[in-house]
Amino acid sequence: MNPDILRERQNATFDIEKLTNILDGGAERTNRRREIREVLVLNDPDFDYGTPTSLPTMILKLREYGISDPVEINWYKSMYWGTGREALGLHYVMFLPTLYTQCDSEQFNKWVPLIIGTYAQTEMGHGTHLRGLETTATFDPATQEFVMHSPTVTSIKWWPGGRNPLFLPLIFLSIPLSASLFDLFLSGFALPTCSGIVIGDIGPKFGFDAVDNGYLKLEHVRIPRENMLMKYAQVKPDGSYVKPLSSKLTYGTMVFIRSLIVGNAGIVLSQCCTIAIRYSAVRHQSEIRAGEAEPQILDYQTQQHKLFPLLATAYAFLFAGQYMIDTYNRISGDINQGDLSEMPELHALSAGLKAFTTWTANTGIEVCRMSCGGHGYSRSSALPDIYVEFTPSCTYEGENTVMMLQTARFLMKSYRQVQAGQQLSGAVSYLNKVHHRVMAPQAVSSQLDLNLNTLVDLYEIRAAMLVELAAQSIQQESARGKCQEDSWNNSTIDLVRASDAHCHYMVLKMFRDKVDQIEDPGVHSVMSTLAHLYAIHGMGNFTGDFLQAGVLTGAQVPSVSKCLKGLLAEVRPSAVLLVDAFDHHDKMLNSVLGRHDGNVYEAMFEWARSSPLNRTEVHESFHKHLKPLQAKL
Numbered sequence: 001m002n003p004d005i006l007r008e009r010q011n012a013t014f015d016i017e018k019l020t021n022i023l024d025g026g027a028e029r030t031n032r033r034r035e036i037r038e039v040l041v042l043n044d045p046d047f048d049y050g051t052p053t054s055l056p057t058m059i060l061k062l063r064e065y066g067i068s069d070p071v072e073i074n075w076y077k078s079m080y081w082g083t084g085r086e087a088l089g090l091h092y093v094m095f096l097p098t099l100y101t102q103c104d105s106e107q108f109n110k111w112v113p114l115i116i117g118t119y120a121q122t123e124m125g126h127g128t129h130l131r132g133l134e135t136t137a138t139f140d141p142a143t144q145e146f147v148m149h150s151p152t153v154t155s156i157k158w159w160p161g162g163r164n165p166l167f168l169p170l171i172f173l174s175i176p177l178s179a180s181l182f183d184l185f186l187s188g189f190a191l192p193t194c195s196g197i198v199i200g201d202i203g204p205k206f207g208f209d210a211v212d213n214g215y216l217k218l219e220h221v222r223i224p225r226e227n228m229l230m231k232y233a234q235v236k237p238d239g240s241y242v243k244p245l246s247s248k249l250t251y252g253t254m255v256f257i258r259s260l261i262v263g264n265a266g267i268v269l270s271q272c273c274t275i276a277i278r279y280s281a282v283r284h285q286s287e288i289r290a291g292e293a294e295p296q297i298l299d300y301q302t303q304q305h306k307l308f309p310l311l312a313t314a315y316a317f318l319f320a321g322q323y324m325i326d327t328y329n330r331i332s333g334d335i336n337q338g339d340l341s342e343m344p345e346l347h348a349l350s351a352g353l354k355a356f357t358t359w360t361a362n363t364g365i366e367v368c369r370m371s372c373g374g375h376g377y378s379r380s381s382a383l384p385d386i387y388v389e390f391t392p393s394c395t396y397e398g399e400n401t402v403m404m405l406q407t408a409r410f411l412m413k414s415y416r417q418v419q420a421g422q423q424l425s426g427a428v429s430y431l432n433k434v435h436h437r438v439m440a441p442q443a444v445s446s447q448l449d450l451n452l453n454t455l456v457d458l459y460e461i462r463a464a465m466l467v468e469l470a471a472q473s474i475q476q477e478s479a480r481g482k483c484q485e486d487s488w489n490n491s492t493i494d495l496v497r498a499s500d501a502h503c504h505y506m507v508l509k510m511f512r513d514k515v516d517q518i519e520d521p522g523v524h525s526v527m528s529t530l531a532h533l534y535a536i537h538g539m540g541n542f543t544g545d546f547l548q549a550g551v552l553t554g555a556q557v558p559s560v561s562k563c564l565k566g567l568l569a570e571v572r573p574s575a576v577l578l579v580d581a582f583d584h585h586d587k588m589l590n591s592v593l594g595r596h597d598g599n600v601y602e603a604m605f606e607w608a609r610s611s612p613l614n615r616t617e618v619h620e621s622f623h624k625h626l627k628p629l630q631a632k633l
């Protein structure tokens with residue numbers, strides 16, 4: 001083991017295993033995750049790491065081992081595929097959940113065990129504006145069929161992932177009866193027997209290469225009436241339409257995925273922090289004091305300032321992901337029982353946190369890559385591949401700006417309710433104080449109050465102020481004679497800013513609540529330090545907001561920076577131990593820089609030598625092209 005990394009692991013001030021257990025949701029979950037990883041994957045003789053042929057093996061193995069719990073499937077898949085996406089990702093995270101949540105019982109029993117599918121909602125002309133989707137599904141009572149049709153070039157289904165060229169069960173969103181409502185259809189076409197279908201691949205992408213994203217054009221293709229997913233809405237044999245309790249129930253799968261993406265952003269950021277911090281512990285470069293040995297780059301304050309707030313953010317997002325999934329499960333359970341009362345809040349929370357966490361993690365991956373210098377740009381680091389696979393999460397499953405505006409819509413509605421004298425509950429209950437003006441900033445002392453509860457309060461006041469400012473912008477636009485829609489559009493910068501601040505407050509609050517639950521003194525102490533770092537770093541990035549909210553004075557600003565530097569120094573001794581607690585296996589991380597043993601250089605040389613370009617002493621291109629040319633000179 002590299003001596004630097006060995007030294008970093010001595011004198012631990014907290015029990016790493018206990019922190020890993022907290023991340024997993026308990027010691028039993030950690031043991032089960034490791035059993036799946038070590039026994040069912042790594043020690044499985046059939047396991048042929050990450051090669052395309054292993055996809056069928058993976059599916060058969062999941063069935064052989066009886067792994068059906070979604071979290072355990074994900075543990076198995078992430079060990080199998082490492083940090084990349086796999087071709088069946090969409091089947092597991094969108095197609096199956098849609099069948100689980102939108103099929104009636106007869107359809108469920110008929111389809112769920114049997115098929116692999118994709119989710120074809122986006123069209124060439126519309127991905128965000130679902131009410132603008134153009135694909136039609138017209139019911140023909142005479143034949144008891146829907147006629148599916150792509151009327152325009154912009155209605156061609158575009159992007160469905162994992163498009164199987166031979167058999168095409170897919171979830172469709174289309175407009176069967178009216179522009180405002182659309183429903184889900186399962187359309188199983190066995191190509192090429194089925195006429196009226198034009199299918200293909202949309203061509204090379206920025207990345208996401210394991211997933212073949214396709215296109216699908218339908219020319220009056222007929223499917224049985226029974227293929228409409230009929231849990232919430234039905235078309236009866238006589239053609240009458242039974243509307244769902246809410247037209248937004250059709251959007252359920254997207255809310256589920258957005259909820260998953262929050263925790264996934266934490267996982268991806270934790271992978272990158274593991275790579276960058278372990279590498280920074282073994283990389284020596286330049287000098288701090290003339291004549292002395294080159295220091296570990298982790299001892300540079302700027303390197304700590306790049307990486308430690310991201311480390312804190314990774315923990316914050318992992319805890320936010322746990323909260324998000326618990327909230328999703330609770331509310332979707334209520335929805336299943338017909339109680340839709342919290343559906344708007346679930347939508348607003350999942351949309352905002354999806355955007356907030358993916359934007360932050362997306363930037364953070366690049367900071368981790370650049371903090372590793374030239375070796376960070378090598379594919380051996382795994383950081384370029386992680387970035388390329390993660391960055392579309394800011395676009396898919398709800399483009400981030402649009403998602404932030406959906407959260408803003410909920411915040412504005414809540415603000416208006418408070419103005420009308422209603423008492424709010426849930427995540428926006430802090431807006432009650434705005435109405436009663438108890439949001440007046442507390443007496444701000446000359447010293448920065450570092451109590452975590454106080455910091456949460458300051459973020460709450462910042463969010464409330466920005467919500468109020470956005471609402472006032474809309475009111476001012478209206479007062480200038482603008483219609484409601486233009487008043488909204490002319491305030492969207494403020495609205496996104498308010499949603500961002502609301503999400504930032506929510507994430508810090510979840511972090512603080514999780515720290516409060518930690519009983520082990522050592523783990524509590526190090527997690528409390530990270531939560532403080534997360535809060536103070538955000539205060540440093542958005543100082544203007546806190547000044548504008550009156551919860552920070554100009555005189556206190558220097559102490560934010562001073563406090564930040566102190567927290568960076570406090571985290572430094574535990575940095576490697578804190579990434580060890582993420583418990584990412586070398587095989588899954590697939591990074592020469594992030595190896596657990598820290599033997600980076602030896603591994604990098606071996607990795608380079610294994611490159612196809614180094615298979616022969618002299619590359620064949622010399623003999624093929626240069627040598628004949630030389631002979632003519």
Ligand SMILES: CC(C)(COP(=O)(O)OP(=O)(O)OC[C@H]1O[C@@H](n2cnc3c(N)ncnc32)[C@H](O)[C@@H]1OP(=O)(O)O)[C@@H](O)C(=O)NCCC(=O)NCCSC(=O)CCCCCCCCCCCCCCC(=O)O
Nearest residue numbers: 074127128129130248251254260261264343347396397398
């Ligand atoms: C929401 C929209 C933007 C707008 O919809 P509408 O126009 O219909 O609504 P309005 O804006 O007019 O609002 C009216 C009203 O409705 C409320 N509303 C809106 N949506 C919802 C909702 N979902 N739930 C509840 N309520 C809702 C809204 O608040 C208003 O209420 P009020 O009137 O009261 O104010 C909509 O158009 C939209 O959602 N657009 C986005 C479309 C989208 O998301 N497309 C996604 C396509 S599928 C895709 O992209 C797939 C990509 C997948 C790639 C791989 C995935 C990998 C994921 C990894 C995850 C982790 C993996 C680890 C786990 C594992 O592997 O298992």
Ligand SMILES: Cc1cc2nc3c(=O)[nH]c(=O)nc-3n(C[C@H](O)[C@H](O)[C@H](O)COP(=O)(O)OP(=O)(O)OC[C@H]3O[C@@H](n4cnc5c(N)ncnc54)[C@H](O)[C@@H]3O)c2cc1C
Nearest residue numbers: 119120121122126127128159160161392395396397399401
């Ligand atoms: C890797 C990848 C995989 C995908 N897989 C699938 C899949 O399997 N199935 C599927 O159905 N789809 C899939 N998609 C499509 C994806 O869901 C859409 O691209 C996404 O919903 C964004 O919609 P759009 O492309 O129409 O972008 P647009 O909405 O056209 O966005 C373009 C710009 O317009 C802005 N904008 C749009 N509306 C508003 C508004 N109301 N207010 C302010 N600004 C606005 C956006 O902020 C953005 O800056 C995938 C996409 C990617 C990148």
